[in-house]
Amino acid sequence: MIHAFSAPVLVVDNLVAAYDQSIILRGTSLAMQKGAVTTVMGRNGVGKTTLLKTIMGLLPVQEGTVTFGNEDITFMPSHKKAKSGIAYVPQGREIIPKLTVYENLQLGLTAHKDKNAKVPEEEIYHLFPILKDFRKRAGGNLSGGQQQQLAIARALVSNPTLLLLDEPTEGIQPSIAQEIGCILQQLVKEKAISVLLVEQKIDFANQVSDHYYFMDRGKMVMDGAAEELKHTALEKHISV
């Protein structure tokens, strides 16, 4: 839930970023409230994934700023961003197929600021009971929905305050997507984590979002609180 008057957890101001000569972000700006789900929607190829990568420091910023809490993190290397509390769950999930579920979870510790930290198993399995049952199973043998849960769980192992989540429902059946939506809501409520979500599916976005931004050709073209936006506005902006 958005806490009125709280300071934004993340502010992106006039961001410009490119792959070589090809400019993708053309002055992108957004502000995220703490403990809320902010969702970026837009057609394929408008730059949503590029925005998450640039915030995470995986693509250099050419112009503009990124502020996390009170800190300017525009040029902070990605591993430092991870240690300062930002976790990124990429599109496609990037589970290591040959490692077990538990070993995949352990990978999240590399981004933890305390080098003696352990996987908070009780907390993780409370949120994702299926991962407890499959603890010793190879990550590659999990279904798409289970791998998505594992990817989010692995991100949580680093103890983030901000989660960047790229199309978590891609290739996942609606009932499982809804389950993941419930877990996300629980996370935001119980742990006051802030989520920046890139999403194409309206039903899922409606289930979890507090605030929307619509992106077109590297810029935000509209934003608003979830309850202010009608279904039709959402559809207009994401229809291909």
Ligand SMILES: Nc1ncnc2c1ncn2[C@@H]1O[C@H](COP(=O)(O)OP(=O)(O)OP(=O)(O)O)[C@@H](O)[C@H]1O
């Ligand atoms: N590694 C790359 N090198 C060069 N161009 C890229 C690279 N990755 C993406 N692009 C291009 O950047 C543009 C924006 O891509 P991006 O993945 O950010 O879009 P998106 O809004 O997330 O779309 P989608 O929903 O399809 O993932 C596209 O034109 C894409 O072809």
